Amino acid sequence: MRDYSTMAAALGTLGKFGCPLGVAVDTAGDIFVADYGNHQVHVWHANNCSFDCWKGAQPWGVALDRATGQVVLTNFHWVFVWRADDGTSVRTFGSRGSGPGQFQYARGVAVDKEGHVIVADSDNHRVHVWRLSDGSFLRTFGAQG
Numbered sequence: 001m002r003d004y005s006t007m008a009a010a011l012g013t014l015g016k017f018g019c020p021l022g023v024a025v026d027t028a029g030d031i032f033v034a035d036y037g038n039h040q041v042h043v044w045h046a047n048n049c050s051f052d053c054w055k056g057a058q059p060w061g062v063a064l065d066r067a068t069g070q071v072v073l074t075n076f077h078w079v080f081v082w083r084a085d086d087g088t089s090v091r092t093f094g095s096r097g098s099g100p101g102q103f104q105y106a107r108g109v110a111v112d113k114e115g116h117v118i119v120a121d122s123d124n125h126r127v128h129v130w131r132l133s134d135g136s137f138l139r140t141f142g143a144q145g
Contacts, residue, residue, distance in 0.1 A: 017042070022062040022109075024071075026084060032071055034059035041073065041087065054087035056080075061109040063117070065132055072117055072132070074106035079119060079130065093135035098124055101137035 018037020025031050029046030036058055043052040061074040070090060073080040077096035082089055095102050104123030111117055116138065117130040125144035130137055 021060050022074075024062045024064045026064050027066055030084075032062050032064065032084075034062040034073060036060060041071065041082075043087070052087065054082065056089070060105075060107050061119075063109045063111045065111040065115060067113075067115060068132065070132065072109050072111055074109045074119055076105060077103040079106060079109070079117060079135075081117075081132065081135070091135045093130060093137070094119075094128075100140055101128060101130075103128070 017033065017035050019035065020033050021036045022034035023031065031044045033042040035042055039055060039058045041054045041057065041059060041062065043054065045051070057073050057075050057080050059073040059075050063072045064084060065072065069084045071082045071084045073082065078092055078094045080089065081091045094106060096104070098104060103119070103121045105121065106119050107122045108120040109117065111132060115132045117132050119128045119130070121128055126140050126142035128137070129139045
């Protein structure tokens with residue numbers, strides 16, 4: 001079992017969260033935290049107890065694609081795809097609205113084993129499915145209930 005006290009000791013004054021809303025763990029044990037309040041993603045690297053902060057988004061949700069090593073973040077009306085090794089942007093998709101592939105508050109996110117990004121759209125009362133490899137919109141399902 002992993003000893004998280006090592007992480008707490010290594011963080012010191014780092015790892016101060018404004019409003020952590022999402023968390024994901026990769027196969028190496030690295031922990032990714034979507035910090036909405038500080039507009040960043042915190043990454044704790046399990047292999048060497050180091051810590052990074054990636055700025056540039058105000059993320060709600062975070063998911064990992066283990067096959068490609070990419071981090072998927074949700075933020076209001078968009079989905080951001082970043083490289084898990086250094087936090088550089090790969091692509092962004094989605095827009096604000098109520099049409100196909102548009103969001104009114106993209107919240108929870110997951111990536112399935114086929115490389116589909118599944119996103120909960122809270123104010124449109126539905127779920128969207130996208131292809132991670134090229135950011136193409138595939139389908140929407142659900143309705144207000």
